[in-house]
Amino acid sequence: MNADQSGEEPPTTEERIMEATFRALLKHGYNDLSIANIADEFEMSKSSLYYHYDSKDDLLVAFLGFASDRFEEAVLSTPEDDPMANLEHIVEKLLPIQLNEEQEAIGTVMSELRSEAVTNEAFREQFTEMDDLLVDTVRDIVERGVEDGSFREVDPTRVAEHVVATVNGARASRTTTNRDQAPAAVRVSLASYLDSTLRGRQ
Amino acid sequence: MNADQSGEEPPTTEERIMEATFRALLKHGYNDLSIANIADEFEMSKSSLYYHYDSKDDLLVAFLGFASDRFEEAVLSTPEDDPMANLEHIVEKLLPIQLNEEQEAIGTVMSELRSEAVTNEAFREQFTEMDDLLVDTVRDIVERGVEDGSFREVDPTRVAEHVVATVNGARASRTTTNRDQAPAAVRVSLASYLDSTLRGRQ
Numbered sequence: 001m002n003a004d005q006s007g008e009e010p011p012t013t014e015e016r017i018m019e020a021t022f023r024a025l026l027k028h029g030y031n032d033l034s035i036a037n038i039a040d041e042f043e044m045s046k047s048s049l050y051y052h053y054d055s056k057d058d059l060l061v062a063f064l065g066f067a068s069d070r071f072e073e074a075v076l077s078t079p080e081d082d083p084m085a086n087l088e089h090i091v092e093k094l095l096p097i098q099l100n101e102e103q104e105a106i107g108t109v110m111s112e113l114r115s116e117a118v119t120n121e122a123f124r125e126q127f128t129e130m131d132d133l134l135v136d137t138v139r140d141i142v143e144r145g146v147e148d149g150s151f152r153e154v155d156p157t158r159v160a161e162h163v164v165a166t167v168n169g170a171r172a173s174r175t176t177t178n179r180d181q182a183p184a185a186v187r188v189s190l191a192s193y194l195d196s197t198l199r200g201r202q
Numbered sequence: 203m204n205a206d207q208s209g210e211e212p213p214t215t216e217e218r219i220m221e222a223t224f225r226a227l228l229k230h231g232y233n234d235l236s237i238a239n240i241a242d243e244f245e246m247s248k249s250s251l252y253y254h255y256d257s258k259d260d261l262l263v264a265f266l267g268f269a270s271d272r273f274e275e276a277v278l279s280t281p282e283d284d285p286m287a288n289l290e291h292i293v294e295k296l297l298p299i300q301l302n303e304e305q306e307a308i309g310t311v312m313s314e315l316r317s318e319a320v321t322n323e324a325f326r327e328q329f330t331e332m333d334d335l336l337v338d339t340v341r342d343i344v345e346r347g348v349e350d351g352s353f354r355e356v357d358p359t360r361v362a363e364h365v366v367a368t369v370n371g372a373r374a375s376r377t378t379t380n381r382d383q384a385p386a387a388v389r390v391s392l393a394s395y396l397d398s399t400l401r402g403r404q
Contacts, residue, residue, distance in 0.1 A: 029321070031321060108320055111317070111320050112317065112320055112321070114317075114374070114378050115313070115314065115316075115317025115320070115378070117377075117378040117379065118310055118313050118314055118317070118377050118378055119231070119233060119310075119314070124378065124379060124380060125380070127378050127379050128379040128380045128381055131375060131379050131381055131384075132381065135381075135384075157387060158387050158390055158391045158394075159391065161384050161387035161388050161391060162368065162387075162388060162391035162392070162395065164371070164375075164384075165367075165368050165369075165371035165372040165375065165384065165388045166364065166367050166368045166371055167367075167371065168370075168371035168374055168375065169366070169367035169368055169369065169370035169371030169372070169374065170367040170371070172316070172370055172371065172374055173333060173366075173367065173370065175319075175320050176316050176317070176319040176320055176326065176329050177319065177326060177329050177330040177333050178326060178327070178330045179330055179333055179334065179337075182333075182337075182363050182366075182367065185359060185360050185363035185364075186363050186364060186367045188360055189360045189361065189363060189364035190364070192360075192399075193364065193395060193399075196398055196399070197394075197395075197398070
């Protein structure tokens with residue numbers, strides 16, 4: 001996971017294993033994932049996977065670190081300059097109104113992996129890091145907005161915790177209920193929360 | 203589950219099985235739950251449990267219905283008259299600052315059961331009902347506040363979806379991360395969200 005990812009170097013074995021794990025998870029789902037079907041995606045033997053990772057859990061914990069880096073690149077590195085546009089970009093990425101098939105599969109897999117965190121400390125640490133990263137990113141944007149005068153004097157941590165809890169709750173409702181209308185309602189209410197909390201508009 | 207629960211009648215066999223399931227879940231956790239250890243709590247044979255429920259999953263789906271009824275009694279039947287006090291009561295019940303041991307165990311078990319809903323439609327329907335019930339309850343209180351003039355003219359459904367997503371996200375962070383400070387921050391931000399959204403106070 002410390003390999004050069006500049007795009008010039010060929011992927012390391014670890015990176016290729018992570019990509020294979022991702023494909024196997026999307027194809028088989030978490031419940032039916034096995035070292036054998038990861039090896040199938042990798043065209044390598046099971047034993048060579050065990051050379052790199054002690055167990056399926058060990059491999060999945062590494063995968064969560066890999067997914068977190070990808071998530072950081074895809075979601076948290078916002079192209080916008082304006083703090084409010086930045087926040088809207090993140091909320092849009094985290095809670096799209098319409099999910100394509102891959103986004104839906106990723107949501108399901110992440111939800112299943114998160115449930116392992118209830119009883120598995122190594123998984124729990126990965127999700128702690130992911131949520132910390134998300135809260136820190138939102139908090140930094142809010143802080144920047146307060147400093148440049150575009151936002152009111154709010155507690156940036158509190159706003160960030162609120163946004164992340166709301167987004168995570170709406171994402172969970174997508175994977176664990178049939179309440180299909182909920183995420184769209186939350187998107188609207190979250191936009192209005194940000195507007196009224198950060199800019200004092202009612 | 204349709205039995206008279208007025209407290210006069212002795213509990214039905216189904217109710218006694220549900221109580222036994224609850225005790226077994228708290229004692230063994232979801233992962234180690236078996237029909238055998240439910241039977242231990244019930245002083246009945248495994249075969250008599252199978253007489254009432256076809257499988258462990260079948261029993262757990264019934265348990266979720268039972269838990270939902272209990273939840274409705276304990277959390278959603280608010281003693282307060284004032285709509286804002288009602289909402290605060292619900293948020294306090296759903297997201298206590300300090301959890302006692304039993305509350306923590308219940309949170310863990312419900313989180314594990316919810317994760318089954320990702321792949322099991324019968325579980326999914328139970329969590330859909332539970333979240334619907336919660337959203338409907340919050341929406342009705344907000345509606346009442348709008349009608350009696352204590353709240354501003356908001357969209358009650360949107361506010362209810364926001365509250366439920368935020369609470370569910372914070373509850374999930376309690377069971378799947380080590381971010382111990384998050385629920386308290388969300389409690390504060392949720393109180394301020396309700397105050398500013400419903401009463402226009404900044």
